[in-house]
Amino acid sequence: MTTGAQALLRTLLAGGVDVCFANPGTSEMHAVAALDTEPGMRAVLTLFEGVATGAADGFARMADRPAATLLHLGPGLGNGLANLHNARRAGTGIVNVVGDHALTHAKYDAPLQSDIAGMAATVSGWVHLTRGPAQVAADTAAAVAAARAGQVATLILPADASWSEGAADEPAPVPPVPERGTGNPESLAAAAAALRTGEPCLLLLGGDATREAGLAAAGRIAAATGARIMVETFPTRLQRGAGRVPAERLAYLPDRAAQQLAGTRHLLLAGARSPVAFFGHPGKRGDLVPEGCHVYEIAGREDAAALTLAELADQVAGDATAHLAPARRPELPTGPLRADVVAAVVGALLPENAVVVDEANTSSVGLPAATTGAPPHDWLCLTGGAIGWGLPTATGAALACPDRPVWNLQADGSALYTITALWTQAREGLDVTTVVYNNAAYAILRLELAAVGAAGGPNARSLLDLDRPRPDFVSLATGMGVPASRAETAEELATALSRATAEPGPHLIEAIVPPVVP
Incomplete structure (x- = not known):
């Protein structure tokens, strides 16, 4: 039995x-x-x-x-x-x-x-x-x-x-999963009409619309109508790089996001949620949709957003050709590491067909610009905001794609939540290269302390620092069977990344950087 x-x-x-x-x-x-x-x-x-x-x-x-x-x-x-x-x-x-x-x-x-x-x-x-x-x-x-x-x-x-x-001796059959629909036809027609007005329009993409097919359709629409393309702050899986349609990400900081959205008269949501601030701040709006802007949900989170965009492109774009990102890499920088210097090194060396797992948080400054023209790659983001996600997600991505290099760009504070993922990477022999930005701080919380208007003294600041003692990620990684090194200059980081790319199995590089938020 x-x-x-x-x-x-x-x-x-x-x-x-x-x-x-x-x-x-x-x-x-x-x-x-x-x-x-x-x-x-x-x-x-x-x-x-x-x-x-x-x-x-x-x-x-x-x-x-x-x-x-x-x-x-x-x-x-x-x-x-x-x-x-x-x-x-x-x-x-x-x-x-x-x-x-x-x-x-x-x-x-x-x-x-x-x-x-x-x-x-x-x-x-x-x-x-x-x-x-x-x-x-x-x-x-x-x-x-x-x-x-x-x-x-x-x-x-x-x-x-x-x-x-x-x-039962035999497995039960899996019930069929209904195919995803292509959104509401009435919303699609209204969106098409809005695109033809010549007024400022923005396509905000999420779900499967951030894959290559969805971006290509959005690119055709943008080329034909002048609409802007943007993806939600933390897309599930963004396909980007040279030869693909580039798309700016909506900023995490509400003031910056409001600047990006300013002047938009028609906001078209394709697989994305309507934009809101991540937190309520004293005296600031939580809803980031500009006043007087019309919102059209042309495809919900559960819909086939990429197919919906293709339908919309057929209605409004004709034979327009999308603008594609040209192949372009930054020059390898030199000198002491900062977050933007790390970004330039990553952009210069990112392997073709890489999977990037991004939990760099405040240290992500410069990464989008430095990698737009890198070889085609996938970019995974922290969709729900609960930190301690990067190391585990890189582990699963490497198991799913054993023939692709996985680079985990990882903030130090959130790395400590799930540092034992390194042990699993070593045990399974996974090709994951982890770059830990060690700035000895919860820099994002320093930022939020100021953003909410709280006056923080020495006791408050002590809860946002990681420097007594400063975590030693090289020791933590080697103790779990992952080869590790420390980099304090761009040259050292480039050497370590090149070595990790050439050798099979997991590697960790501890990048010593100053915090973006002092």
């Missing part, structure tokens, strides 16, 4: 989910044991649940199919919530399997008993508790279908449903 754990793995594999990022415990031991009966599942051990969930996000963004996680009860899910939040905001599909106490044990209120479903609902589009082994295959198939539709799908698997026999 087949156990529930075996049915879980068989159905995941039949649904195309063949990678599982795991941090299991007692309740998941039968699922762990079943791995030996289902060798097609690649199980990847992480030392913290936030690494597992972030890696699943990175894998799905680059593979265009879900990965699974295996987490231990409510506390394990709690440790993974931040990166599940980021995945939800990205529209990333994940089959999030959370083990639970045996149903017969729940009445005892054991120490690890918790409301798993309640916690999962905050980050999941689909949540379900399996009641027994006979239901495992069908419930797993439903979870895979929900994940394929771009949702975090949390399947709660009680231990007795996992260990018991009585499950």
Whole structure:
């Protein structure tokens, strides 16, 4: 007879989910044991649940199919919530399997008993508790279908449903996922009319519109009508570089974003949310749409935004040709490192077809301009704003794309949240090059302290500094099996990046930079 754990793995594999990022415990031991009966599942051990969930996000963004996680009860899910939040905001599909106490044990209120479903609902589009082994295959198939539709799908698997026999011998078929639509025809017609007025129009792109096809359609529209193109602040996956349509990103800082949007009379949303400030600040508007600007949602987050843009381009662009970014790299700089100097080195050396995972935060100054003309590459961003995302996401992206170099541009403070991802990278032999900007500060919080008008003295400033002691990322990385070096000049950084690119496996470079915010 087949156990529930075996049915879980068989159905995941039949649904195309063949990678599982795991941090299991007692309740998941039968699922762990079943791995030996289902060798097609690649199980990847992480030392913290936030690494597992972030890696699943990175894998799905680059593979265009879900990965699974295996987490231990409510506390394990709690440790993974931040990166599940980021995945939800990205529209990333994940089959999030959370083990639970045996149903017969729940009445005892054991120490690890918790409301798993309640916690999962905050980050999941689909949540379900399996009641027994006979239901495992069908419930797993439903979870895979929900994940394929771009949702975090949390399947709660009680231990007795996992260990018991009585499950179906064959995997359950995955229900078909409806094709994504192309938005509202009335909004599309109104947007086309707005583009023909000659008034200032802005195309704000998100979802799959930030891939090459969506950008190409937007580029045709811009060439024919004079509309501007911009992508949301943190796109899920932005395809950019030489030979692709360049697009400015909406700024994180609300004052700068308001400047970018000023004067816009018609704002066309293609897979993007209407722009708002990340936080409410005293005396400032949270809604960034300029007063008097008309907003048209031509494609929602759940729609096929790229296809919608193609339809709009056919209506208004004729045979117009999009402007493409020319091949252009900055010269290699020299001298001491600063954030902008690091950007120039990255732009000069970024390999073709690279995947860039960007959690540089304040140190990202100069990166967009320095890499616009680099060879074609993918750029992944921190969609939900919950830090500690970069290292895990780079881990998952490297597993999804073993033939592509992955560069993780990483702020120091957020790196410390999930630094154990380096251990998984070493164990799996992943081609990830991590550049940690070590400025010994939470510089973004220094910025926010001033932005909200709070008067910070020495006690407040001490909570925003990382210099007593200053983290030693070279020691942290080598202690987890990742070769590491420190760079204080542009020349040292260029040498280290070239060496990391030439050698297989993970590498870390600690770039010593001054904080952008003093």
